[in-house]
Amino acid sequence: KQEVTQIPAALSVPEGENLVLNCSFTDSAIYNLQWFRQDPGKGLTSLLLIQSSQREQTSGRLNASLDKSSGRSTLYIAASQPGDSATYLCAVSGYSTLTFGKGTMLLVSP
Amino acid sequence: EAEVAQSPRYKITEKSQAVAFWCDPISGHATLYWYRQILGQGPELLVQFQDESVVDDSQLPKDRFSAERLKGVDSTLKIQPAELGDSAMYLCASLGLGAHEQYFGPGTRLTVT
Numbered sequence: 320k321q322e323v324t325q326i327p328a329a330l331s332v333p334e335g336e337n338l339v340l341n342c343s344f345t346d347s348a349i350y351n352l353q354w355f356r357q358d359p360g361k362g363l364t365s366l367l368l369i370q371s372s373q374r375e376q377t378s379g380r381l382n383a384s385l386d387k388s389s390g391r392s393t394l395y396i397a398a399s400q401p402g403d404s405a406t407y408l409c410a411v412s413g414y415s416t417l418t419f420g421k422g423t424m425l426l427v428s429p
Numbered sequence: 430e431a432e433v434a435q436s437p438r439y440k441i442t443e444k445s446q447a448v449a450f451w452c453d454p455i456s457g458h459a460t461l462y463w464y465r466q467i468l469g470q471g472p473e474l475l476v477q478f479q480d481e482s483v484v485d486d487s488q489l490p491k492d493r494f495s496a497e498r499l500k501g502v503d504s505t506l507k508i509q510p511a512e513l514g515d516s517a518m519y520l521c522a523s524l525g526l527g528a529h530e531q532y533f534g535p536g537t538r539l540t541v542t
Contacts, residue, residue, distance in 0.1 A: 323471070351529050362435075362520060363472070363533040370529065408471055415460060415524060416485065417531060419471030 321346045325409055325420035332399055333428055340394040340423045342409030347387050354383050354394050355408040357422070363408065367394070399427045431455040433534035435521050441540045447509035450537045454503070454523030460484075462531065463496055463506050464520040472520055478504060511541045 322345045332338055342352070351370045355363040367376045367383040369392070375384040382395040396403060406424045410417040434453040442448045454461050459480050464472035475494065477485040480501040489496065493512070498504040508515055518538050522531040 353530065355533075360518075360538060362518075362535040365530060365532070368530050410471070412529065416462075416474055416477060417472075419473070421469065421471050 321349075321411060321413065321418040323409060323411055323418050323420035325407075325423050327423060328421065329424040329426075331426045331428065334399060334401060336399050336427075337395070337397050338399055338425070340396070340407050340409075340425070342392040342394070342420055344390045344392075344411045344418075346411075347390050348413075349387065350412045350414060352383075352385050352392050353410045353412070353417070354381075354392075355410065357406045357408060359406075366407075396425075399425075401427050401429050403427050433521055433523050433532055435519075435534035435537055437537060438535060439538045439540075441542060442511050443542055444513055445510040447507065448511050448539065449505055449507045450519050450521075450539075452504045452506070452521030452534060454521070455525070455532055458523035458525050458532075459501070460524040460526075461498060461504050462522040462524070463504070464522065466518040466520060466536075468517070472518075475506070508539075511539075513541050515539060516541045 324343045326341045353368045354366045369376045369385040380397040385392045406422040408422045410419045461478040463475040466472040475489045476496045478498045496506045518536045520536045521534045
């Protein structure tokens with residue numbers, strides 16, 4: 320059974336810092352990996368999707384990498400802003416199902 | 430931009446009552462998912478539909494939960510009777526044919542008192 324672990328569980332940084340969120344998974348036979356953002360009490364917003372054949376994806380200040388063989392992914396956020404405060408969830412895909420980690424709660428203080 | 434719709438957004442119900450949630454996926458998306466997210470946890474799959482057929486309901490507590498997608502379009506998730514432990518966010522997602530990215534709705538926040 321696929322298991323997804325996210326470290327750290329919570330992170331507090333001052334505005335402007337670059338930061339890295341980590342995700343690891345136990346079964347490397349994945350189709351893709353997605354990073355989501357979730358604001359308190361809200362649904363999920365997809366940030367980046369990395370296909371299993373890809374190494375990284377970039378969107379604005381976000382960069383996600385994937386090392387499928389080692390079962391690891393990182394989400395890099397450059398020049399963090401208070402508006403980045405949210406929970407970030409990593410999810411890996413089997414054929415058509417997603418397995419999620421518990422998320423990293425990020426707080427960026429002004 | 431097409432979105433997954435869910436209603437209601439919030440629901441408060443008493444223990445032992447029945448409750449139902451509705452989801453309308455993005456038009457043309459054949460695959461529909463219901464997830465449950467307990468506070469502080471990641472979403473967990475409850476049921477997956479391909480058109481009107483259930484593909485995976487192995488994690489659905491079938492003694493009290495039921496789900497249907499009668500015409501292969503919108504879907505309803507029902508809980509009867511609700512228990513205190515059912516308090517959670519219920520998320521619906523859809524996936525287009527041959528696509529890789531699931532699109533999520535805004536969720537229904539259920540509180541059972």
